Amino acid sequence: MDRLTLYEQSFSSRLLLGTARYPSPATLAKAIEASRAEIVTVSLRREAGGMRGGETFWELVRASGARVLPNTAGCRTAKEAIVTAHMAREVFQTDWIKLEVVGDEDLLQPDPFGLVEAARVLAADGFCVFPYTTEDLSVAEKLLEAGCRVLMPWAAPIGSGRGINNLFGLRALRARFAETPLIVDAGLGAPSHAAAVMELGFDAALLNTAVARAADPVEMAQAFALAIDSGRRAYRAGLMTPRDFAEASTPVLGRAFGERSL
């Protein structure tokens, strides 16, 4: 079986699904089911006393049966991310943390310095860190040294739907860290984008906006699931190498009128 292994946990699905921005909780629940995702991302936010929104949402996620990957979305410093990770571990009862430290407000680009600093502290404290990073090889190396055993490089800025922005960079990252599970996170807008990253050999893809903001999120969740399966199968099957010139697929030998054109 071709299974995905992340921090000693094994999964059959290579699609991770975000839970934000769906038109309704019911649509979210159906989209999780249609995507066949076994891991969903969640967050923590301030809530006023007397409200029970967080509790209701948490019940929905638990009912889905998916494992949760809490994030530190919106944190701007290593300190904020570390405190948020500890709060997430208590609430969600998991050591897993999708570590985000925002370095640029317009692109929501990771701050590599804060990211590495937070990763080191959290890994030492027993967290299984999933760092949201760029395709930068040096940062990736530092994150692994810090104790991360999975990396989550972006394809493009969060919510942009642009697909692969830096094909060369992602290829280089895949080649350089052949043994590290790499999950492409952020920027995938279409199932073809997801298939493309899987064909490159990435281990999984994380989707949110492209599914949640589709006219039919449930249908789109299934479309992404099929594309990710397809891309993975293609990668394992071995893609042909592109050529600059045509090469006849039908045998040339034995063609009628082979000696001359009429």
Added chain:
Amino acid sequence: MKIRVNGETREVAAQTLEALLAELDYGEGPQATALNHEFVRKEARAETRLKENDCVEIVTPRQGG
């Protein structure tokens, strides 16, 4: 005393973090707390005393990407 809860100034009677959660009707649902930017475990809330101008964060599960 006056403290800040989730960014808003509040006048509260509670002397501990646990009492504050009860005073503000947070119930028994899933929630996490921080005091002055430091995480406070659930088990430590009862013994965590509040003082004037403290900053308290109370968060609950939310949708995330």
